[in-house]
Amino acid sequence: MPNQSSRERYTAVAQTFHWVIAALIVVQFVLANLEGDLPIGAHKLALLARHKSFGMTVLMLAILRLLWRLKNPPPPLPSGMSALERTLARATHIAFYVLLFAMPLTGWMMSSAKNYSVSWFGFFTWPNLIGKNEGAFELLRTTHHVLSYILFAIAVLHVLAALKHHFWNKDGVLLRMLPFTKEKRS
Numbered sequence: 001m002p003n004q005s006s007r008e009r010y011t012a013v014a015q016t017f018h019w020v021i022a023a024l025i026v027v028q029f030v031l032a033n034l035e036g037d038l039p040i041g042a043h044k045l046a047l048l049a050r051h052k053s054f055g056m057t058v059l060m061l062a063i064l065r066l067l068w069r070l071k072n073p074p075p076p077l078p079s080g081m082s083a084l085e086r087t088l089a090r091a092t093h094i095a096f097y098v099l100l101f102a103m104p105l106t107g108w109m110m111s112s113a114k115n116y117s118v119s120w121f122g123f124f125t126w127p128n129l130i131g132k133n134e135g136a137f138e139l140l141r142t143t144h145h146v147l148s149y150i151l152f153a154i155a156v157l158h159v160l161a162a163l164k165h166h167f168w169n170k171d172g173v174l175l176r177m178l179p180f181t182k183e184k185r186s
């Protein structure tokens, strides 16, 4: 039987998944933006290779995280939240989980469609998911691009919501996802 505070807080495993994946998403956007401005060359390819490796790491962690979460439901939302806020919070979390799969998979398929290899930090090479296909490449590239905007927009909303909970509602929602913090604030 979990005690009161463990039912109100995310566990250390959930927090670790959350913050490691969040940090990797930031790394992905930084690498993509650095690479996007460069002409074709060794430096651009090295940044892209790193983008692919970190992206495939997100995919592996997302699989583990989802499997783990299916067995370990999150703590309930604070009772003070309206039905609309609850729906928005759930929709955001579901959208995140979908994107944590969709972003790497569209990236991987895009590379496969060009027959460009996807290595994992030089340790091994992932197999191609589809055959060489220029039309599919363009479609997947656009999809990857559009999804990255959607991910960015949801992340901004998510952070604003977390800050609103912390500074406006003062309901401890942010603290329960933060390591090294204790009970909820009110």
Ligand code: HEM
Binding pocket: 025, 028, 029, 032, 033, 036, 048, 051, 052, 053, 054, 055, 056, 058, 100, 103, 104, 105, 106, 107, 108, 109, 110, 111, 118, 141, 144, 145, 148, 151
């Ligand atoms: C969570 C994972 C990922 C995120 C957040 C992400 C995000 C991004 C972003 C923001 C861009 C720049 C989009 C643009 O301006 O066109 C980009 C480009 C790109 N991504 Fe990813 N990506 C992820 C995973 C992957 C993976 C796993 C691969 C391949 C295995 C990949 C391959 C690429 C490629 C090749 C480009 C350049 C596309 C072009 O030529 O315009 N990405 N990604």
Ligand code: HEM
Binding pocket: 018, 021, 022, 023, 025, 026, 069, 074, 077, 089, 093, 096, 097, 155, 158, 159, 162, 163, 173, 174, 175, 176, 177
């Ligand atoms: C792009 C990066 C991020 C992603 C992909 C992400 C994703 C998620 C997901 C999927 C959940 C739901 C966890 C679950 O129930 O399984 C969650 C919860 C949460 N996230 Fe993030 N997050 C990101 C960045 C952040 C940042 C920067 C903050 C803080 C400012 C934050 C604060 C929170 C909080 C407080 C919760 C718990 C919400 C609740 O209690 O229901 N997240 N996040």
